[in-house]
Amino acid sequence: MNGTKAGLKVAVVDTRPKVGGNCTHQGTIPSKALRHAVHQVMQYNRNPMFRYVSEQKWLSYSQVRETAQKVIDKQIAMRARFYARNRVDLFFGTAKFIQPHEVQLDLPDGQSEVLTAKDIVIATGSRPYRPPEIDFSHPRIFDSDTILTLNHTPRNIVIYGAGVIGCEYASIFNGLGAKVDLINPGERLLAFMDDEISDALSYHLRGNGVLIRHNESFVSVEGADDHVVLTLESGKRIKCEAFMWANGRTGNTDQLNLDAVELKANGRGQLEVNERYETGVEHIYAAGDVIGWPSLASAAYDQGRSVSGVISENGTYRKINDIPTGIYTIPEISSVGKTERELTAAKVPYEVGKAYFKDTARAQITGEEAGVLKLLFHRETTELLGIHCFGDQAAEILHIGQAIMSQKGEGNSIRYFLEHTFNYPTMAEAYRVAALNGLNRIF
Numbered sequence: 001m002n003g004t005k006a007g008l009k010v011a012v013v014d015t016r017p018k019v020g021g022n023c024t025h026q027g028t029i030p031s032k033a034l035r036h037a038v039h040q041v042m043q044y045n046r047n048p049m050f051r052y053v054s055e056q057k058w059l060s061y062s063q064v065r066e067t068a069q070k071v072i073d074k075q076i077a078m079r080a081r082f083y084a085r086n087r088v089d090l091f092f093g094t095a096k097f098i099q100p101h102e103v104q105l106d107l108p109d110g111q112s113e114v115l116t117a118k119d120i121v122i123a124t125g126s127r128p129y130r131p132p133e134i135d136f137s138h139p140r141i142f143d144s145d146t147i148l149t150l151n152h153t154p155r156n157i158v159i160y161g162a163g164v165i166g167c168e169y170a171s172i173f174n175g176l177g178a179k180v181d182l183i184n185p186g187e188r189l190l191a192f193m194d195d196e197i198s199d200a201l202s203y204h205l206r207g208n209g210v211l212i213r214h215n216e217s218f219v220s221v222e223g224a225d226d227h228v229v230l231t232l233e234s235g236k237r238i239k240c241e242a243f244m245w246a247n248g249r250t251g252n253t254d255q256l257n258l259d260a261v262e263l264k265a266n267g268r269g270q271l272e273v274n275e276r277y278e279t280g281v282e283h284i285y286a287a288g289d290v291i292g293w294p295s296l297a298s299a300a301y302d303q304g305r306s307v308s309g310v311i312s313e314n315g316t317y318r319k320i321n322d323i324p325t326g327i328y329t330i331p332e333i334s335s336v337g338k339t340e341r342e343l344t345a346a347k348v349p350y351e352v353g354k355a356y357f358k359d360t361a362r363a364q365i366t367g368e369e370a371g372v373l374k375l376l377f378h379r380e381t382t383e384l385l386g387i388h389c390f391g392d393q394a395a396e397i398l399h400i401g402q403a404i405m406s407q408k409g410e411g412n413s414i415r416y417f418l419e420h421t422f423n424y425p426t427m428a429e430a431y432r433v434a435a436l437n438g439l440n441r442i443f
């Protein structure tokens with residue numbers, strides 16, 4: 001759309017006969033819609049007020065999947081309208097290069113057609129990495145794509161991989177009442193996050209009954225008729241009704257016939273690009289998950305806009321940095337900027353200001369009292385250096401601080417939160433509380 005608005009003639013190609021990409025069909029949208037539905041059930045079951053209405057109630061995985069499908073359908077319809085309104089031509093078929101400026105589309109009916117373009121953007125995304133020794137065709141063995149075909153609530157599930165996907169699905173199945181074992185090949189959950197926030201997540205998942213095992217690697221995953229057995233290098237054997245692999249993703253480059261344009265993907269199927277999304281082959285660009293980090297829909301949107309800005313020469317181009325993280329576990333996590341670990345290693349004299357959700361009126365009213373907002377700021381200049389939030393609506397709350405942190409010069413100061421009046425009672429008020437808490441430490 002950014003390209004057509006800048007005067008380019010644009011065609012979009014996708015294998016799937018519906019727009020939206022994996023983000024809409026198998027990634028962000030279904031997982032967030034599932035998570036929201038499950039969170040609502042948890043709130044209903046937890047809140048004593050609803051016991052006047054009825055006893056606790058549970059929804060099945062199939063029921064929450066139905067609500068997710070409705071959101072997916074809305075997204076598809078909305079995106080299809082955007083393409084039509086902006087006169088972006090859509091082609092459905094699997095694309096591969098045949099010449100530097102020619103792409104062949106293999107169509108669902110077995111026919112093929114060739115598209116020619118001055119510039120080409122590879123935005124083929126990613127898919128779950130599948131170790132060859134695991135039989136993903138087994139009806140009880142899933143990855144983050146196929147978990148969306150599960151049609152009952154398992155009594156127990158083992159999730160292997162405690163990255164973002166593993167932690168989010170652990171929250172979803174735990175919220176549905178399934179017994180969840182979360183197997184982490186690493187040392188801690190979400191190791192790239194602030195330690196205190198990662199500890200808070202472990203504490204809350206464990207408190208809700210999730211069994212977390214760190215530093216474990218799989219030896220085998222064996223599927224039987226009515227169960228799956230996971231064997232770990234430590235000798236442990238874990239039996240479950242359903243097994244979900246949530247460890248890593250691979251860029252979708254294997255079908256692109258990259259040899260035809262002398263491009264090469266790395267071992268994870270990803271393409272290397274420079275700041276302007278140029279691949280090294282003139283006129284071929286890449287953006288989104290296929291270029292690897294940060295592999296977020298939020299970043300992919302901006303990268304897509306930017307790459308069309310580069311091509312059209314007069315469209316929007318922005319170097320994308322300071323990307324926030326929003327992780328939709330229950331409770332939610334969000335962060336932007338530096339962690340304490342990074343600031344300590346860089347010998348930056350920082351201070352910490354904290355506000356616990358339980359001490360805010362808004363959280364007491366909503367009952368969402370688990371959580372903390374943590375501000376890291378320079379003790380001399382008071383500039384905000386990092387924001388880390390754990391708790392309900394963390395992904396929204398974060399953006400208030402991000403707006404201040406992105407100001408230039410003296411505009412970026414923790415004092416903003418003391419010099420402006422905040423609506424009361426709001427979760428935004430946590431910024432005022434955290435700023436006071438932090439500035440009180442300065443002497």
Ligand SMILES: Cc1cc2nc3c(=O)[nH]c(=O)nc-3n(C[C@H](O)[C@H](O)[C@H](O)COP(=O)(O)OP(=O)(O)OC[C@H]3O[C@@H](n4cnc5c(N)ncnc54)[C@H](O)[C@@H]3O)c2cc1C
Nearest residue numbers: 014015021022023027095124125126288289295296297298
């Ligand atoms: C379970 C899960 C949850 C997530 N949650 C979040 C979240 O909460 N927030 C967030 O920011 N990000 C999240 N992500 C990441 C986010 O979904 C991705 O970063 C985003 O989808 C990347 O967009 P993309 O356009 O690069 O590629 P994709 O969304 O992967 O789309 C690529 C498209 O290219 C098509 N394609 C591939 N090969 C070809 C070919 N040869 N010819 C034609 N078409 C082809 C595919 O069919 C697909 O439609 C999540 C991901 C997963 C898996």
Ligand SMILES: NC(=O)c1ccc[n+]([C@@H]2O[C@H](COP(=O)([O-])OP(=O)(O)OC[C@H]3O[C@@H](n4cnc5c(N)ncnc54)[C@H](O)[C@@H]3O)[C@@H](O)[C@H]2O)c1
Nearest residue numbers: 129163164165166246247248249250268294295326327328
């Ligand atoms: N809320 C969100 O922002 C959100 C939610 C879900 C997923 N995502 C995105 O989806 C991606 C996938 O997440 P994940 O949970 O699978 O964890 P991950 O990408 O962190 O990977 C987990 C582990 O698998 C390894 N690995 C990754 N790709 C591999 C490959 N191709 N081959 C072998 N090993 C590989 C990694 O080194 C890591 O140790 C992340 O990049 C994340 O940004 C984001």
